[in-house]
Amino acid sequence: MADFSSKDSEYLSRLQDYYAEWKSIPSYAALCEVFGIASKSWVKAILNRLAEAGFLERTPDGVWIPAPPFFARPLAESAVQAGMPVAVSATQGEHFVIDEMLIETPSRSVLIPVKGDSMIEAGIHDGDVAVVEKRLTANLGDIVVAIVDDAFTLKTLDKEAGKFVLRPANAAYPVIRPEASLEIFGVLVGLIRKYR
Numbered sequence: 001m002a003d004f005s006s007k008d009s010e011y012l013s014r015l016q017d018y019y020a021e022w023k024s025i026p027s028y029a030a031l032c033e034v035f036g037i038a039s040k041s042w043v044k045a046i047l048n049r050l051a052e053a054g055f056l057e058r059t060p061d062g063v064w065i066p067a068p069p070f071f072a073r074p075l076a077e078s079a080v081q082a083g084m085p086v087a088v089s090a091t092q093g094e095h096f097v098i099d100e101m102l103i104e105t106p107s108r109s110v111l112i113p114v115k116g117d118s119m120i121e122a123g124i125h126d127g128d129v130a131v132v133e134k135r136l137t138a139n140l141g142d143i144v145v146a147i148v149d150d151a152f153t154l155k156t157l158d159k160e161a162g163k164f165v166l167r168p169a170n171a172a173y174p175v176i177r178p179e180a181s182l183e184i185f186g187v188l189v190g191l192i193r194k195y196r
Contacts, residue, residue, distance in 0.1 A: 131190030
């Protein structure tokens, strides 16, 4: 990692942007254009340095692929205030992979688009993507994806008079009291929202 320069950081950024658009690492000839250099041997040297730094690896048949750190993003050292502004001394902290932050068990995790505003007061908006860990059980107070009388919904699990109910986070919607069945599909463990 000692040979990893600021220029290599720039090459990594260009490669990350290319990968985000095309979901592949291109040929050496195409990388000459991506990196803005003329020599394929320079491209090879850059890829080798990125591999030594842990950002790339090769498959058994020699194809370059991203290693997990390739997807890591900077995490600021200081939190941003949602209240009154405060002075910030540093903005660059550790790096982390968003997937690692949101997904504990990949085989049980699913991303589900949110439709509607029944959970708006819980900060869940129409168009968000719910990160759900598939489980058959949940605790009271968990926000769950449940199957109620053969329909899916996202609500807070609660109890009334000893029976499970699903509570919305919007006063315009009623509490759901299942007529026949209530089955837990999974528990909300994260939320993704993209601002345009």
